[in-house]
Amino acid sequence: MLKLLRMDMHRLPKGLAFKIILILLLGEFTLTAFAFSFMMSRADDMGELFQMMGITGTTMTAPMFLKLTLGQLGDFAMYMAIYVVLFSNGDFHSGFIKSVAGQVRTRSMLGVSKFITVAVYTVFYFFVSILISVIELAIFFDGPKDIGTGEFWQYALLLLFMYLAMSVSIAAVAQFFRSNLIGIISGVAISIGLISSILSLVNVLIKKLGFEVDLAEYTITGSIKSLGLEGSLGDYSQHIIVCTVYMIVAVAAALISYNKRDIA
């Protein structure tokens, strides 16, 4: 297992996509920071918009910037989803899996190794994003204010956990279907909020049947979006449970698939 993990960790940064995504992320955050610095200079005209975005006051703090960038899914989540799928299915795509799968004692360990590597990638990607945020805040605002506060770290760590659940679940879906296409489509659909829109539609239909329910609350993306800067850990326990359940179910399905299905 540790041998496979060493192999996957070695392969993780080798792909061209790994570097491209980091460059795209840097560009994305720079644009976001620039746009908000411009908007904040005209705060008087932006009152209503800022209120909708949850921006309070006239100063951009680190927690607020985090909420505006990582907390909204969007491109950050989409890039992550794409890389996770490409990496997870790399072995199948190249045929490398046939060279390795026959020589390991338990085939599901190949999957476990991938999930751990994807989790490491998510943590790396998340903290690189925070680092970029700090730089952007220093360039476009008055520095990374409130970065050391409990509010910031609680939000950041909860967000990181939810992204971990998301990336591992996407990796599991990609490995279950063994298809880059299905993996990327589902990853992108989740990250751009398409699933949330579909669920909203389902909510309306359910409501017509006389039941009141918000299905988005029971999704990882819904959990990420509903995560706020205020509130205690207990307030988000339902979301933590939802993310954990998704992650466990997806990983279990992928691992069973590894063990039971033939390597085509």
Next chain:
Amino acid sequence: MSELVLETAQLTKTFGKKKAVNGVSLHVEKGSVYGFIGKNGAGKTTFMKMVCGLSAPTSGSMTIFGQTGAGIKNIRHKIGCLIEDPGIFPKLSAFENLRLKCLAMGCYDKDYINGLLEKVGLGDTGKKHAGRFSLGMRQRLGIAMALVGEPELLVLDEPINGLDPQGIAEVRETIHSLSEGSGITILISSHILDELAKIATHYGIINEGVLIKEMSAEEMLEARTDGIDIRIDNFGKASEVLGNMGLSFRLLEPFHISVDADKQRAAEINRALVTGGVEVSELVIHSEDLESYYLKLTGGVQNA
């Protein structure tokens, strides 16, 4: 019979209602080069995948290095495989590709990787991406990857398919040196039967999922019949004469037949045809090659 490295008993793999491999009982001796012959879709790859642990048999059993059932997973590391394609990352160099495999097998060492590259003739490829390799080089890299961890059984599925003559010769030399130099047992499938005949010590012929013949190269030589190709002027009369002699034959082209008979009977056949009113303009004695033998066993050209 010497020690068996691989033995299967009634091994079967079913996809839906189709039996891709049907009750195959095959025996591979230690140190042999076992040529696995069959047309496309005959079940070669499916069989090899089962041996390599990539596919689970529907029924039947396998004994590999004396282990059977769940015990096989204890000796999986002794089997190296190259199934269908080399399984390489095209954006990585040969060294980096091997490094990944070595890390997975827990035997990473720079000198070991360089040694493997030298062994398959890729020692001078440097940082060149594997995606830019020729087909022959890719196949040899695939063989090098299969060799990581010093396997005692190497399973090679169509390693010379699609290669140019130079590539075929390179891969053949690599396989030959592995077999002769390292004593590795090799199970190899190929369509190019003449090439296979140059390296195989044993053969297994599979057709429509069924192993129809298994024999050593010596037995194969003995089993192959001589043939006599004859140019004639009258097929009807020749057919009657040969029929009376109890000989089977096939039509190669109009007025050109091939008779399955020992070369010692050439003069007798010639005399009988001439006596029977058939004009013989050419008579050539030849030994049956592996391809002809295979075609005869599997039912002719339409099955090749």
